[in-house]
Amino acid sequence: MADLCISVRNLAYTWRGQVKPTLDIDTLTIHSGERVVLRGPSGSGKSTLLSLLAGVHDVQSGELEVLGQSLKTMSQHQRDRYRADHMGYIFQQFNLLPFLTVQQNVLLAVEFSNARRQRLQQAGVSAAQECKRLLTSLGISSELWHNPASELSVGQQQRVAAARALIGAPEILIADEPTSALDADARDSFLALLKSECARHQITLIFVTHDGSLASHFDRVIELNAINRAAAQEVQV
C-alpha cells in the first residue's frame, strides 16, 4: 500500500457569516501517486475542500494531514510555505500575474520554493530548461513566452498555470476545473500531459471537473456528497 498523501478525519468547515457548515467529512484518504477526481453539484463545497487541502483556509475542527504533516498546527505563513514546496495548484481563475511574462509566471513557483529548486538540481535541469520543456509540451509556442500573461487567451493562461504548478515536481497537484476553457483537442492533450507528468514524478493528482466524460482518466472518483455529512443534512431537511 502506498503512503498516505491526504488524511482527513472529522473535518468541518463553516464559512464566516454562515450558520451551517459547508463541509463535515468523517474520513477521506488519498494515497501517494493516486489520481482522483472530486465530483459534486455546483455549490457542494469542492473548491472549499481543495482550499483546505492546500492550506489556504484554517482547519477549524477535525484533523487534516498532508504528506504526514498536520496543517492544523501550522500558521498561515507555514501553510503558504508548505504549499509552495509541496503542492501545485491550478485555480478556476488561474491567478497568473498579468504584467509578468509567461516565462516569469512559471519561474515564480521556483523562486518561492527551495524544495522545487533542489528537486530540479537533483534532476540535473535548470529552471529555465524545465520551464521551456513544460510550456512546449503544453502547446504554448515560444513566440508567446516573453509576452505578458494578460495577452494570452483564457485557455492558454490555463496551460501556463499548469506549467507553473508542475515545475519542480511538487508531490501533489490540485486542479480546480483546469480544462473549462479548453476545446476537446486541447483538453485531451492537457490531460495526457498532466497524467504523464504525474506518473513520471509520482505526483498525487486531485482534480475537480464537471465533465463526466473525464472520469476514465482517473484511478478513483470521489463523490463529495457521499462523504460530506453537511450535504446529507441538507437532503433530510
Ligand SMILES: Nc1ncnc2c1ncn2[C@@H]1O[C@H](COP(=O)(O)OP(=O)(O)OP(=O)(O)O)[C@@H](O)[C@H]1O
Ligand atoms: N468566499 C466565500 N465566502 C463565503 N462563502 C463561500 C465562499 N466560497 C464559497 N462559499 C460557500 O461555500 C459553498 C460551497 O462553495 P464551493 O465554491 O466550495 O462549491 P463548489 O462545489 O466548488 O461549486 P462550483 O462547482 O460551482 O465551483 C457555497 O454555497 C457558499 O455558500
